[in-house]
Amino acid sequence: MASFETATGDGPQPPATAARAAEVRTAYEGMLQIRRLVNGPAGTAVPAPWELGRMARAVALVLEAAGIPPSAVDEQGRRTRTGYRVAQGASGAATVEVTWLGPPGGGAAEEEQERLTACAAALEPLGWGCLLYRGPRRRRFLEVEAPR
Numbered sequence: 001m002a003s004f005e006t007a008t009g010d011g012p013q014p015p016a017t018a019a020r021a022a023e024v025r026t027a028y029e030g031m032l033q034i035r036r037l038v039n040g041p042a043g044t045a046v047p048a049p050w051e052l053g054r055m056a057r058a059v060a061l062v063l064e065a066a067g068i069p070p071s072a073v074d075e076q077g078r079r080t081r082t083g084y085r086v087a088q089g090a091s092g093a094a095t096v097e098v099t100w101l102g103p104p105g106g107g108a109a110e111e112e113q114e115r116l117t118a119c120a121a122a123l124e125p126l127g128w129g130c131l132l133y134r135g136p137r138r139r140r141f142l143e144v145e146a147p148r
Contacts, residue, residue: 006060009085009101013072014064028065031058046127052146055096059123059144060086063098066122068115071101079103082111084119089143098142109139116142 004023007014014020031051035044051058064070069083082102089095100115102108113132119142120130129145 006057007064007070008056008060009071009083010073013081014070024064027061031061044126047146056086056088059096059098059128062123062126063119068119068122082106082108091143095143095145098144112140116140
């Protein structure tokens, strides 16, 4: 059996199956349980230490569990689906960046503010700090960092 991998938006489109939904749900519930055990009174409102070491994976899990679609690429690296992309942040290991990408001409740029705001709404209740910025070519991105 293959191990579960979160959809970061840089791989193939994950299957839209009941099995995938169950895997995401199980991984997400496991993350929340680890938070409850490790964080004590802070419970699920603070990322667990293991999440901080794998921020891109933890953030992608929250977004996928919230039902937000990941972007996807084909074997040649071309975008085939509009959705979130989670990657290591430019500020170093302490941040990740969430962008809203899609195939050329697919309209991702027009919906990025609304969709990135939805990403922040899924992440902030779980203790992630989110700031919406404008980057190169005036494209927006969400910088996500751990609480201080």
